[in-house]
Amino acid sequence: MTSALRTLDLEIAGLRLLRQSLETHLGESLKKAVTLTLSLRGRIHVTGIGKSGHIARKLAATLTSTGTPAQFLHPTEASHGDLGVLQPEDLLLALSWSGDTPELLPLIDYARTAAIPLIAITAHPRSVLALAATIILEVPQATEACPDNLAPTTSTTMQLALGDALALAILEARALPNGHYPAAFRALHPGGKLGARLTPASALMHTGDRLPFVRVGTPLSAAIVEMTSKGFGATGVLSPEGALVGIVTDGDLRRSFSKPVDQSELMSRPVEQIMTPRPWTINPDALAPDILSHMNATRITSAFVLVQQTPEATPQGIVHIHDLLRIGL
Structure with a gap:
């Protein structure tokens, strides 16, 4: 010694x-x-x-x-x-x-x-x-x-x-401009734990027809169909202009159905009466470990990706917790 x-x-x-x-x-x-x-x-x-x-x-x-x-x-x-x-x-x-x-x-x-x-x-x-x-x-x-x-x-x-x-x-x-170094470094380190730690949301997110969306005024029954068909356990709720105003998750459904209310009446309610307003969103450059840490801390399983973090922005993608676990975090 x-x-x-x-x-x-x-x-x-x-x-x-x-x-x-x-x-x-x-x-x-x-x-x-x-x-x-x-x-x-x-x-x-x-x-x-x-x-x-x-x-x-x-x-x-x-x-x-x-x-x-x-x-x-x-x-x-x-x-x-x-x-x-x-x-x-x-x-x-x-x-x-x-x-x-x-x-x-x-x-x-x-x-x-x-x-x-x-x-x-x-x-x-x-x-x-x-x-x-x-x-x-x-x-x-x-x-x-x-x-x-x-x-x-x-x-x-x-x-x-x-x-x-x-x-x-x-x-x-x-x-390098602020935020550019992690992307440049990841380009040279795509493999292993280091590559996973430097993976941005833009490389993980699901886009296009894979995005689960319904509009304000949509009956809850239709929102459940959207959630089930897309497989993320959630659906975003968009305003007529396309802005993300809320999210409906499996948890929101459980809480709603646990209340003493007529089930058929509940299924016909507009989705905005059930949704969680102002959901947490991420930008495309958000790194995988930071996303996973927040999801674990807040007990959520998915997040929408907004290029511009403004109330009027339309989501460009969605990241599910399984996407983060899949890369080895």
Whole structure:
């Protein structure tokens, strides 16, 4: 337990040093790196060897998944022909704690010859890598968690954190309009739980002839037929102009039929006497987890989708709780 706590303490100390550096010279270099990447017409090739190589792979994946085209370039394979993947409009991002990793030398030379910008993440600003770099992201020196201060531990944690900071700084610098990022992110993550969490109502809703609607003045008997035929356990009630003024649910029917009233008279009543007015509605961009959370909290099973959240709007779709469960929430 003591060893484990010591490891975390040393890695936390390294992250604190990294944060302090970001508030000064490293932060200025990071801004330059973000500006450079935003001007690219090509992609970022992330490289490194050993433990830095593993961090480089993760950084390439993070960049790609947040909308910045990137790929990992293995330095050994690069020197055996894969250098051809580097194009003049690309950028090389190299990770090396020492900055003097021999396997990176062919990549450094090629980048210099082809005038390909090079961003270096290293702890040694006078190293071969740093001296050849267009921009140096200098990681502060820190003590490895290894008892002999040898095995890359604190250093790789710092590289990982700096890579995340760079990737997300690029993402935020692109300044997608409010509400656009979840849709863009989901386009890159359509599968699994993450894809389900980012699914908007517009991708789930039923439209057209599947929508259960009756007009104000419709007898309750006709509303029940509409509810039964559409299978959502509810029907919307529209004004003559097409605005959603209420909803009739299975619960509304149960409450109505539980009262001491003539059943035939009840079935002939206009639906607005039974409906729940001003039902909860959602917009097309509402995300699936938020919809499910509200449904669970309010014990409802369906919601109409309105493009414009105004009293005059006509619903464009309906989302049922089963649609949310079907995608794995």
